[in-house]
Amino acid sequence: MHRPETTTSDNTPERAVLVVMHRGASEADLTAVESLARRRARQVETSCVAGCAILTLRGAACTVDPALFACQRGVARAFGLDASFPKASTERGQGTVPLEVGALRFGGEAVQVIAGPCAVRDEEQLEQTAARLASLGVRVMRAGAFKPRTSPYSYQGAGLEGLRLLRSCADRHRLLVLSEVMDPALVSEVAACADIVQLGARSMYNYPLLREVGRCGKPVLIKRGMSATYDELLGAAEYVLLEGNDRVMLCERGIRTFSAGARATLDVAAVPLLKSRARLPVLVDPSHAAGCRSLVEPLACAAIAAGADAIVIEVEQTPDDALSDASQTLDFAQLEALLARVARVASAVGRELALGADRG
Ligand code: PEP
Numbered sequence: 001m002h003r004p005e006t007t008t009s010d011n012t013p014e015r016a017v018l019v020v021m022h023r024g025a026s027e028a029d030l031t032a033v034e035s036l037a038r039r040r041a042r043q044v045e046t047s048c049v050a051g052c053a054i055l056t057l058r059g060a061a062c063t064v065d066p067a068l069f070a071c072q073r074g075v076a077r078a079f080g081l082d083a084s085f086p087k088a089s090t091e092r093g094q095g096t097v098p099l100e101v102g103a104l105r106f107g108g109e110a111v112q113v114i115a116g117p118c119a120v121r122d123e124e125q126l127e128q129t130a131a132r133l134a135s136l137g138v139r140v141m142r143a144g145a146f147k148p149r150t151s152p153y154s155y156q157g158a159g160l161e162g163l164r165l166l167r168s169c170a171d172r173h174r175l176l177v178l179s180e181v182m183d184p185a186l187v188s189e190v191a192a193c194a195d196i197v198q199l200g201a202r203s204m205y206n207y208p209l210l211r212e213v214g215r216c217g218k219p220v221l222i223k224r225g226m227s228a229t230y231d232e233l234l235g236a237a238e239y240v241l242l243e244g245n246d247r248v249m250l251c252e253r254g255i256r257t258f259s260a261g262a263r264a265t266l267d268v269a270a271v272p273l274l275k276s277r278a279r280l281p282v283l284v285d286p287s288h289a290a291g292c293r294s295l296v297e298p299l300a301c302a303a304i305a306a307g308a309d310a311i312v313i314e315v316e317q318t319p320d321d322a323l324s325d326a327s328q329t330l331d332f333a334q335l336e337a338l339l340a341r342v343a344r345v346a347s348a349v350g351r352e353l354a355l356g357a358d359r360g
């Protein structure tokens with residue numbers, strides 16, 4: 001159900017900003033910056049440290065913008081003193097706060113595995129995948145029923161009917177479901193079927209959609225846009241958290257750089273960097289970064305070594321029949337080999353893969 005946008009002023013926190021003037025700034029420069037500060041901030045204090053005037057501003061985050069002050073004449077630097085994303089940020093030294101999805105824990109000691117086709121095609125495909133994932137001990141099945149495709153002529157997904165098929169196959173094998181939503185109007189229906197709602201890389205900037213999934217009551221996985229900064233990704237998470245949904249996970253899936261050969265560049269540093277800034281579990285999808293089957297396993301190993309809380313792998317019985325992302329989709333034997341290898345990497349870094357005990 002649609003609700004009108006929440007206005008920013010409703011939930012804008014207070015922010016403190018420090019503005020450091022150049023040593024050689026004139027009296028006129030200082031007076032001009034002070035007068036701007038008084039227009040924008042609730043409280044302004046000027047002090048002098050080692051011959052530099054320093055202004056401390058307090059006010060609403062939406063009006064006290066460090067960038068505005070940094071570009072004024074006579075200003076050497078201006079920066080915010082508090083967290084820009086208070087809900088996503090880690091408390092002092094607290095690190096990742098684990099969250100529960102069904103009986104699974106993301107962000108704890110164990111590394112979770114999510115796997116399945118890129119897109120829902122038909123029941124046979126889903127049944128084969130669910131059965132095999134369960135036998136390998138994988139406990140979350142992914143598959144998109146709504147596909148964000150570059151070309152409108154490419155396969156767009158099986159829609160709600162496909163999503164329901166996914167749910168019933170997953171239930172038969174006691175698997176949880178991860179699936180993407182693109183349309184704010186469909187959030188409640190996707191959330192009714194999925195255990196984790198995915199926001200794809202292309203949707204990370206869709207603010208009405210972020211707010212809507214923030215109200216859906218299900219855990220949300222936000223994939224990093226292909227040219228998104230960490231601040232932009234954390235801002236997306238903050239939108240969801242602000243609506244009261246506390247179960248948000250981030251996913252690095254490769255960004256655009258100069259790499260030739262891979263579809264994208266897996267930003268391995270994103271894992272420790274995001275974890276140092278946010279309390280949210282950080283997942284890695286090596287499949288979309290790789291773009292080709294042979295690169296998925298080495299990238300998955302790198303992700304686990306870097307501290308990823310879960311990996312997301314595209315797999316199905318006959319990858320060559322996949323209607324999207326066939327080139328990066330593994331078959332089951334390749335998934336099995338990948339799991340064996342990443343399990344060794346996990347144990348080398350003091351963790352273990354969270355595979356179900358019922359595998360065999
Ligand atoms: C997907 O997970 O199938 C997908 C479309 O991923 P991304 O949004 O990262 O491209």
Ligand code: MN
Binds near residue numbers: 119288314
């Ligand atoms: Mn895909």
